[in-house]
Amino acid sequence: MTKFTLEDLDAIIAARAQSSDEMSYTRTLIDKGVAKCAQKLGEEAVEAAIAAVQEDRKELTSEAADLLYHLLVVLNVLNVPLDDVMAELAGRTGQTGLEEKASRQQE
Numbered sequence: 001m002t003k004f005t006l007e008d009l010d011a012i013i014a015a016r017a018q019s020s021d022e023m024s025y026t027r028t029l030i031d032k033g034v035a036k037c038a039q040k041l042g043e044e045a046v047e048a049a050i051a052a053v054q055e056d057r058k059e060l061t062s063e064a065a066d067l068l069y070h071l072l073v074v075l076n077v078l079n080v081p082l083d084d085v086m087a088e089l090a091g092r093t094g095q096t097g098l099e100e101k102a103s104r105q106q107e
């Protein structure tokens with residue numbers, strides 16, 4: 001099976017944001033404005049945290065998916081590229097992290 005990445009989901013969200021598909025949840029949510037998108041992001045974060053506290057791995061998996069989706073929607077609405085977030089993370093990793101990645105790719 002082809003690996004599904006955050007980049008793939010980000011591209012789908014970007015396409016829906018540009019579409020006029022009234023059946024699209026993404027399009028409908030974005031039309032409600034950044035405050036509603038941010039509210040959904042916050043709700044999903046809380047639901048994921050509750051699942052974590054309850055050590056409910058199945059629920060956490062589902063809520064984590066909702067959380068990542070809603071985070072990407074908010075980034076899209078505010079024109080913050082996912083690449084910028086990944087660059088921020090890469091910058092925090094430092095040389096050791098990059099060496100570990102290169103080592104994994106050689107395995």
Ligand SMILES: N=c1c2ncn([C@@H]3O[C@H](COP(=O)(O)OP(=O)(O)OP(=O)(O)O)[C@@H](O)[C@H]3O)c2ncn1[C@@H]1O[C@H](COP(=O)(O)O)[C@@H](O)[C@H]1O
Pocket residue numbers: 009012013016023024025026027040065066069
């Ligand atoms: N990953 C997701 C995804 N995760 C969660 N959700 C939606 O997020 C909503 C959150 O759940 P809630 O119960 O809080 O929703 P709700 O009660 O309807 O929301 P509100 O009334 O509170 O706004 C649900 O309606 C889910 O369907 C998602 N909707 C879409 N995607 C992806 O986006 C793609 C495009 O979807 P559409 O925009 O619908 O075409 C899909 O193919 C998926 O890949």
